[in-house]
Amino acid sequence: MRNDLDTIADRHFSRTVLAVAALWFSVASGANCADVYSEESVKAAFVLRFTSYVTWPSTAPSAPLKIVVLDDEVMAGRLQALVESRSPARRAFEVRSIRNLSEARDAQVLYIGARRGDSVAPLPRSVRDSSLLTITSASDGLDAGAIINFRIVDQRVRFEVSLEAARRAGLGIGSELLSAAIRVQAAQPVASKEQP
């Protein structure tokens, strides 16, 4: 009785393994189709849009804006695709994928993918004090020192802003951006004169 059961189970077990393999191949061959409203497409569009409401202390308006993406190939790919689809008449962007924060030095925007969990390690002082628009997608992004953090709320991409982090970075944040945020973390009082 037990042997019979084992034989049956074995046969079905291997058949299931085959089915899984077949599914894998069928799926793999159909992969890489175009963008729909995936989370990253919307986030990528947000990132580009944010740059219209942020002022950097020293960038020539004509120079291409450099966006670097840490630890998130998918996001880098979506950003690259969006940038390429834009009309050449609009502001130029350069998108680059990086593996180390030190490579962000000459950029204006730094997007940090979640490295482990949806938690992000606190940003080093060198990054916070440089004029980088830091953007994260993590439950604790602002705590980590980011200026903008994405959150998914009710299947929609929303974002929160830290004016304190923006103050440290010396960036100006436009009121349109603030009014669209779900949460604005105020700057400390000493910074009030720098607020928009």
Next chain:
Amino acid sequence: MSALPAFNREILVIYRTAGVGLFSIAIAFCAAADDLTQLSLDQLGDLQVTSVSRSPEVLRGAPAAIYVITHEDIERSGATTLPEALRLAPNITITQQDSSDYVAAARGFGGNTDVQNFSNKLLLLIDGRSVYSPLFSGIYLDTQDVVLADVERIEVISGPGATLWGANAMNGVINVITRAAYLTEGALAGATVGNREQTVNLRYGQKLRDDLAFRIYAKALQRDAMERGGVDAQDEWRRAQVGFRLDLSQAQGTFTLQGDGYLGDDQRAGPGRQDMGGANLLARWQRQTALGELQLQGFFDHVHRDAPAGGVPFTLDTYDAEVQQELNPGARHRLMLGAGLRRHDYRISNSTSLLFEPPRRDLLQLNAFAQDTISLLDSLKLTLGIKLERNDYSGWEPQPDVRLAWQPNGSTLLWGSISRAVRSPTPFDVDVIERVGGMDFLRGNPDFQSEKVLAYEVGYRGELSPRFSLSLSGYYNVHEDLRTVEFGAPPVFLPLRWDNLMKGHSHGVTAWAKWQVTDWWRLSPGVTLLRKDLRFRAGSSQVLGVAQAGNDPHGLGLITSSMQFGRARTLDITLRHVASLPDPALPAYTELSARFGWKVATEWEVALAGTNLLHARHQEYPQPTGATIRRSIAAELRWKR
């Protein structure tokens, strides 16, 4: 027994359906998207996104079989308790034995209650607080609960997770993570009224300063008694819990303080109620130092639990302190070092038939771990970890772990691992005495060893299209020193004793997918199959069969359909199939749960939810241990502002 082939056929149907469906995705959904760059911030924020494309597991990149139950999954499931929410994970088996008793197991070894083997190879963490009971290494799921509306996610990791999570994480880890207080601002009041149970949830959260927020909550549940052999099982369950969480988030670091208190009773057959209660307080401090992130955590946890006649009431106090430091010694290394100590202080009130000798103990557990994640190439990461853990019974136990993860692109992860994990001895293995008619019937074994596993795992996780993600994992476990019950010395052969005279191997596969069929419809199928091949070592008296190690189903399958109609209405249906149990035997069962939710106004949501809808009565564990579970239907009302 005929249920097993039927089950496999179902799986094949699921796979075939998914395969055919994929071609439809390729045809129907690969049209170019609108130019998102033309949209305003507000318009972008209004777009509904398919979070399937970045299912949290893919995002994690963790080289382990990890399933993530999201906040939204829980909210839409109609689950009212933590174990019901855990049913959403395909890589864990949840068995409801009676009104309040749920047993959780990953990769088998869910215990065999009738021969006093309990599920004891799983770790449950609630916001970093380990809640398995050191008395027998199992989890009292009826003492653990959270306000499900405040849960950010539940990570269900099958396979050894010892290095980072620690003791008892032999076959899996369940990691419940609640939202930080600043994400739960405002008031929430919810109630469910049903034919089997009633619940009330209240929560209020507020931001005190920009960097300081808190929430307080209360939760209560009353569940009717089930049936056993057609008569009232007298297991009516009542439970109430209050708690708070405070989060301070400053630029230099974060501090969290949280705590709960709860009371419950579960009226068992026979005289009296089984009262239980407890309280806990946890503090966690994270800070960015020049070296890397530093985390300090401490908690205190008190539990008391009465028992029906013949059982043993106990109180247990747990004190725990942990430190964890991240180091980045070079660009290619990420080193985590940690150490912890935990003291369990328990007091058991022995009965005449069940005794622990000694009835009081202070158990001290120490651990230290190191884990280095080395980037061999940009796409190839090797993780070497070891945890050394000391317990009062078997001393130091090394638990090493090697993992290799290859991420050829941002949407594909292939991983493999070899790890050793142990389930260390407990008072129930060493100190227990069971008496029948004044005579010792079973005694613990002072030489009881840890149960050990050497686990080989491989896995794949990938986002195959923006609308389809897939996870596959397989394992081969080599088990040593599994617990057996053995005859005593002749001629009486009593008392029986525990020993470590079983070994063998087990293997299995788990697969799940998230498929966003259309913008408003998502299908999430999942399946787990497992086989165990256990045998007794020489010298075993083989009093009981190998099923004493776990009366586990050969598999389970789940498929959830989640539909969204406009902004306000949702319909979620989950079909689950659990294969038959071998010994004691129980046929396979299939059940269905469904929930229709409607946000009737900005602040109000109503819902109708049903669980175990297919049958008026079903059994998840054989009688008499398992009670008969009846169909339940409930109306929900929620107000949130």
